[in-house]
Every structure is written in structure tokens, then in C-alpha cells.
Amino acid sequence: GEGAWMRIGYFYTGRHLAECPPSLERFAYNKRWYCRRSVDGGCSSVYFDNLGKEIKEMCGMIEAYQYASPDAFGSSPSYTIDGPYIDGISITQGSPRQHIWSYVVGIRNLAKSATNQCPCSSGGSGTASPPSFVGGDYYCDT
Secondary structure (H helix, E strand, O other), X not given: OOOOXXXXXXXXXXXXXXXXXXXXXXXXXXXXXXXXXXXOOOOOOOOOOOOOOOOOOOOOOOOOOOOOOOOOOOOOOOOOOOOOOOOEEEEEEOOOOEEEEEEEEOOOOOOOOHHHOOOOOOOOOOOOOOOOOOOOOEEEEO
């Protein structure tokens, strides 16, 4: 194919003196270092500059861990791309932002509240649906 792959963003917290991107905070757990959003809630954004290059394909890896009780698409105070529309990680681009893909985390399948489960967990009964700008461009897991 035409073009070449270019690394746009990367951070690794496994080194002792590694830093997190400015909007995330660094913390240790079980003798390992991690980055997380503020424990105050809301959203945290990390910006990676693509140096003006057109993006035709994207490939990546995110290692993420859940904390407390994730709500998938439920209990969201905002269904706009600039607000907290999922519990998980979203990848967006541009200005105004355009949704590319999201990793969404829902509460376990046996939870009492179906609204906080992934849409496929309870046969669609009572679960919150993804916002229209997300469409089918997500993966949801418990």
C-alpha cells in the first residue's frame, strides 16, 4: 500500500521515572506504576499531535483496568462527544472532534441494574444504547 505507519502517541509507565501525560496522574499499585484520570470523576483527555498528516488507518493497543462499578453507556450525564458519554476509553480526532472507536466497560452481567450493563448483556432489555455518534464503533465488556 501507499504511505507508511507513523507512531502518534505512546507512553509506558513500567519504568521507575516514567511520567504520565499532563491530564493524567501517576500512581502505584502492587509495585507497578499506572496512569489514571483524576479520581474526582469526569473526563480526562490526552492529545497526540498527528503533525498534520492525514489518517487513513489506525492501529493501537490500550491496557486498561476497571475500578469500582463501571456503567457502560448508562448513568451518563452527557451524550455529547465533549462530555462523559461512556465508562471507558474513547479515541477521537479532529476539531470539532469525531468519534473513531471506544472501549466501553459495563458492570458484570448479574448486576441488578440493567442500564449499567453492555447492550448485549441482557438481551437489550433496559440497557442504555450508545450515542448516535458512537454507532457500532465500540467494544463493550464486563
